[in-house]
Amino acid sequence: MPFKRYVEVGRIALVNYGKDYGKLVVIVDVIDQNRALVDAPDMVRGQMNFKRLTLTDIKIDIKRVPNKKTLIAALEAADVKNKWESSSWGRKLIVQKKRASLNDFDRFKIMLAKIKKAGVVRQELAKLKKETTC
Amino acid sequence: MTYRSSRFLPFPPPFESAEQEDHCQYSEGRRPMAPKDRKPHVSRNPDLIRGVGKYSRSKMYHKRGLWAIKAKNGGAFPKHEKKAVAAAPAEKPPKFYPADDVKKPLVNKRKARPTKLRASITPGTVLIILAGRFKGKRVVFLKQLTSGLLLVTGPFKINGVPLRRVNQAYVIATSTKVDISGVNVEKFDDKYFGKKVEKKKKKGEGEFFEAEKEEKNTLPQDKKDDQKTVDAALIASIEAVPDLKSYLGARFSLKAGMKPHELVF
Numbered sequence: 001m002p003f004k005r006y007v008e009v010g011r012i013a014l015v016n017y018g019k020d021y022g023k024l025v026v027i028v029d030v031i032d033q034n035r036a037l038v039d040a041p042d043m044v045r046g047q048m049n050f051k052r053l054t055l056t057d058i059k060i061d062i063k064r065v066p067n068k069k070t071l072i073a074a075l076e077a078a079d080v081k082n083k084w085e086s087s088s089w090g091r092k093l094i095v096q097k098k099r100a101s102l103n104d105f106d107r108f109k110i111m112l113a114k115i116k117k118a119g120v121v122r123q124e125l126a127k128l129k130k131e132t133t134c
Numbered sequence: 135m136t137y138r139s140s141r142f143l144p145f146p147p148p149f150e151s152a153e154q155e156d157h158c159q160y161s162e163g164r165r166p167m168a169p170k171d172r173k174p175h176v177s178r179n180p181d182l183i184r185g186v187g188k189y190s191r192s193k194m195y196h197k198r199g200l201w202a203i204k205a206k207n208g209g210a211f212p213k214h215e216k217k218a219v220a221a222a223p224a225e226k227p228p229k230f231y232p233a234d235d236v237k238k239p240l241v242n243k244r245k246a247r248p249t250k251l252r253a254s255i256t257p258g259t260v261l262i263i264l265a266g267r268f269k270g271k272r273v274v275f276l277k278q279l280t281s282g283l284l285l286v287t288g289p290f291k292i293n294g295v296p297l298r299r300v301n302q303a304y305v306i307a308t309s310t311k312v313d314i315s316g317v318n319v320e321k322f323d324d325k326y327f328g329k330k331v332e333k334k335k336k337k338g339e340g341e342f343f344e345a346e347k348e349e350k351n352t353l354p355q356d357k358k359d360d361q362k363t364v365d366a367a368l369i370a371s372i373e374a375v376p377d378l379k380s381y382l383g384a385r386f387s388l389k390a391g392m393k394p395h396e397l398v399f
Contacts, residue, residue: 104262104272104399105310108381 005055007036010062012080013053022093024084025053026075029065037065041072058083249282254307258314261286262306262386262399268295270385274312274368281324289365289372292382297361299327308399312378316367321360 005011011027020043029037031047038053039045045068060078062071075081084090102110178197179187189197204211255261259275261284273295276285284302288295372378388394 100396101398103310104308104386104397105260105378105381108384109377112377112380 005057007050007055008059009064010060010074012056012058012060012084013038014056015048015052016054017052018048024056024080026060026062026071027053028062028071039068039071041068041075056084056089057087248278248280249302251278252302252307254309255284255302255305256311258312260308260310260312260382261300262308263295263300263304264306265304266300268298270387271295272308272382272384272386273300274314274372274382275307276314276317276319276322276364279322279324283324285319285322287361287364287368288382289368290361291365291369292372292379297322297357297364299324306399310378310381312368313371313374314368316371317364319364 007027007030009027009029013025013027015021015023015025020040023040023043025038025040025043025048027036028039028045031037034051035047035049036053037045038048058078058080060074060080062074066074085094179189179194182188187194195201200211206212255275255278257275257277261273261275263269263271263273263286271288271293273286273288273293276287276297279285279299281299282302283299284305285297286295286300287297290296369379372382
């Protein structure tokens with residue numbers, strides 16, 4: 001199984017530990033064997049250990065250490081935000097965040113909706129069962 | 135009186151005549167300040183660092199204009215005579231000295247206040263009661279009473295919780311709010327909920343006693359009417375929100391996988 005996601009300038013990574021947990025950042029330079037220079041539109045460019053990053057499939061076209069303006073333009077051009085939010089990984093994270101922020105009333109409404117859905121499904125199943133046996 | 139330079143005066147020079155005072159365009163700013171008008175004076179000696187001022191003692195003497203005050207007073211600092219203290223009336227020696235020294239209790243200036251209400255609890259908040267016979271019930275908060283307890287109602291028709299007092303500590307505040315503007319809760323206070331004081335009845339015959347006991351168990355009609363009026367307006371605003379009525383009718387319970395410290399209420 002060859003590697004598919006490489007550490008390179010322009011690779012988008014997800015921060016999985018620390019103060020910036022959950023943010024999408026761009027690898028803008030490699031410092032040494034363990035650390036990368038990392039940047040994002042809403043954060044100050046800084047170093048991060050690779051262990052704190054999880055690489056994604058997304059890559060943008062930038063030169064080594066661009067300035068903030070160029071970086072933001074490149075992110076817009078590659079449409080990183082939409083690509084991420086439509087990917088299955090990105091969608092899963094959005095659902096997790098939504099579930100964590102649910103109100104007690106929201107959880108109650110979801111329970112009602114689940115029961116309703118299950119009822120509809122069971123009715124359809126009963127119909128189908130009736131057709132095949134009789 | 136001449137002054138070295140009017141620039142360094144700590145106070146404006148006095149007018150030489152009444153006419154001058156009237157004609158001076160700045161006379162408004164120069165009236166003697168009444169004790170109430172005085173702004174608290176900021177220090178003339180800024181801190182270099184905490185504990186060290188920028189100016190030395192002699193510089194500060196000059197800055198405060200103490201030389202000008204002395205000059206105005208003829209070389210010495212102006213002295214005021216002390217106010218004559220009225221002689222205190224002669225105290226008689228006490229008639230009785232207690233044998234042991236009794237310690238006086240320390241002074242206590244604390245005032246009784248109702249418990250501080252959590253910021254998340256506002257009138258109309260849905261609360262989850264955690265203890266008592268109504269544990270798990272979701273209930274509408276009306277107001278905080280002077281004793282600190284929270285006045286709460288089911289509404290009675292929805293979940294069987296009447297107008298009731300509940301302690302803030304036994305309650306989880308959710309972020310769901312109900313519109314409570316149509317409800318008048320002015321008349322409810324701690325006395326309304328207190329135990330009724332019965333007049334002492336003489337021990338009568340056996341039957342007499344039992345008859346009295348039966349009467350006590352039922353709720354007086356006016357309390358039932360109060361419940362109805364409070365709930366009428368509430369139920370109208372509750373039915374305006376879909377699913378809210380069944381939400382208030384259901385009890386809260388922790389299910390598998392629910393972590394209370396991670397739940398958002």
